[in-house]
Amino acid sequence: MSDPSLYCFPRTLDCRLMAEWGVFWQALSTICAVIVGAVGLYKIYRELERLYEQRQKDIEDKNAAGKLKRTEFFLNQHRRLFDNTELFSVLCLIDGDELSLATGVGMPDKKRKFLTFLEEIALLVKSGQIDAHVAYYMFGYYANCALTGKNFASGIDTSKKYWGLLYQFAADSRDYLDQHPDGPPHDLSL
Structure with a gap:
């Protein structure tokens, strides 16, 4: 410490000019800023990753x-279809096209109600609200x-002009049932 222009770090023999110490501290602060910045970027990255995972989970939960x-x-x-007595009474007779469908008391209204129910299903399929294959x-x-x-x-009157949507549904379901004569495919789901 004989040279008065040198400044030494306390309790060391490291002596430098004031300009050298300025460069040293500037370099040290730059290194610290880079380290703190890298840690900050890493934390931001992890937080964004966590937010993305949370968003994916929310989407999955919503789905x-x-x-x-x-x-x-x-x-x-x-x-x-099974709980409504009018619909069920038609359903019990429809497989064999039983004579009671033509002669039963109040059958025309019950059959219209049954057709309306099926057309509602057809409309839901057409609008994409329920899976077509499941409905078929x-x-x-x-x-x-x-x-x-x-x-x-x-x-x-079961003509196409009144029940056109139902006719299309029936045709599509025939195609579906023809394609799957042994029952539904294994991946059928709602």
């Missing part, structure tokens, strides 16, 4: 909730029986 609602709705429609599998057979049964058609 699962939507799928559950669609399933509940679809099962309610299917249950409606669950309701297509009944639509075809209704539109081809002679006793079913007795007393009501």
